[in-house]
Amino acid sequence: MGRAPCCAKVGLHKGPWTTKEDALLTKYVQAHGEGQWKSLPKKAGLLRCGKSCRLRWMNYLRPDIKRGNITQEEDDLIIRLHSLLGNRWSLIAGRLPGRTDNEIKNYWNTHLLKKMQRNQQTCDVTTDHDEQEQPKKKNNNKKKKRNNKEKKNDKKKGTNNDDKEEEEKIQVYLPKAIRIKALNLPRTDSGSFTYESNSSNGSQQKEGTQQVTNNNNNNNNVVCEVGEKGENDGFGHDYDYDLVNVERLEMECESYFDTCGDHGTLDRLYDEYLQLLNMDVCNYEFDSSFVESFFDSNNN
DNA sequence: AAACAGAGCAACCGCGTTTTC
DNA sequence: GGAAAACGCGGTTGCTCTGTT
Numbered sequence: 001m002g003r004a005p006c007c008a009k010v011g012l013h014k015g016p017w018t019t020k021e022d023a024l025l026t027k028y029v030q031a032h033g034e035g036q037w038k039s040l041p042k043k044a045g046l047l048r049c050g051k052s053c054r055l056r057w058m059n060y061l062r063p064d065i066k067r068g069n070i071t072q073e074e075d076d077l078i079i080r081l082h083s084l085l086g087n088r089w090s091l092i093a094g095r096l097p098g099r100t101d102n103e104i105k106n107y108w109n110t111h112l113l114k115k116m117q118r119n120q121q122t123c124d125v126t127t128d129h130d131e132q133e134q135p136k137k138k139n140n141n142k143k144k145k146r147n148n149k150e151k152k153n154d155k156k157k158g159t160n161n162d163d164k165e166e167e168e169k170i171q172v173y174l175p176k177a178i179r180i181k182a183l184n185l186p187r188t189d190s191g192s193f194t195y196e197s198n199s200s201n202g203s204q205q206k207e208g209t210q211q212v213t214n215n216n217n218n219n220n221n222v223v224c225e226v227g228e229k230g231e232n233d234g235f236g237h238d239y240d241y242d243l244v245n246v247e248r249l250e251m252e253c254e255s256y257f258d259t260c261g262d263h264g265t266l267d268r269l270y271d272e273y274l275q276l277l278n279m280d281v282c283n284y285e286f287d288s289s290f291v292e293s294f295f296d297s298n299n300n
Numbered sequence: 301a302a303a304c305a306g307a308g309c310a311a312c313c314g315c316g317t318t319t320t321c
Numbered sequence: 322g323g324a325a326a327a328c329g330c331g332g333t334t335g336c337t338c339t340g341t342t
Contacts, residue, residue, distance in 0.1 A: 037327075051328085102311085
């Protein structure tokens with residue numbers, strides 16, 4: 001059983017893509033469409049593994065990729081979605097047109113994590129307990145960077161600090177990612193839900209669309225009217241997203257579960273959140289009321 | 301000016317899930 | 322129904338750039 005690693009083939013290019021490779025891949029995908037990643041490199045004349053091609057296309061070459069800085073609205077939305085979904089980057093990316101899961105993951109790890117840590121430091125009424133718990137993540141981050149450096153140095157020096165690192169490992173309890181199998185929602189290129197306009201060209205993704213179309217495999221389309229709405233996120237911010245907002249996600253899920261009557265996945269998700277909220281180890285600010293209302297509405 | 305450290309991000313890797321045969 | 326292949330996701334790595342000493 002098991003699969004042979006697709007990139008183990010000898011003679012395949014690795015590392016940064018050249019403009020020539022980009023051009024070949026773009027040309028091929030434009031001519032033949034996405035998919036068949038395994039056989040694509042051969043057909044396109046690329047010395048890359050299919051996985052690498054897919055990644056390059058999805059994260060960089062797709063024409064609908066929005067490049068440039070993350071806006072404040074997107075920033076807020078990412079934080080809010082992360083509080084709801086955890087590290088489900090592709091789901092989060094699906095709510096941000098033109099953004100990729102990889103981009104959001106990187107942005108979270110490099111910007112938002114620090115931002116939230118800063119906020120927590122300034123806002124928290126610090127107790128001794130908090131002071132002990134909070135730096136864990138921060139230290140972990142720094143540790144990673146330090147480890148990279150150490151590894152580099154180790155390479156030079158020929159030493160190995162792995163045993164020491166093992167001792168120092170700090171256990172951080174984070175929710176285990178579970179896939180929402182039951183949600184057969186249409187996906188964007190990045191593998192997440194998509195939302196479509198009511199126009200004849202239903203495949204075109206549009207920003208600020210007014211309807212959310214929710215297709216499942218039985219062709220039971222669930223269409224939710226979605227209006228722009230200012231709301232409070234429970235953290236004291238007012239939101240008026242031009243982008244797809246969290247409310248839409250709730251509505252989509254609500255509609256879906258109403259249709260199929262499957263609450264098992266939501267129950268699991270809710271259990272996961274409850275466990276997390278009960279765990280004092282993460283010292284992480286959850287908007288529990290928001291989460292609870294989300295699940296309550298689906299269970300009623 | 302050189303060395304070092306940290307930040308940012310593209311790309312890789314491993315594994316779980318889904319699809320195909 | 323089971324095995325293999327394909328796909329997709331999240332975590333991690335390592336390279337490059339920039340700022341600091």
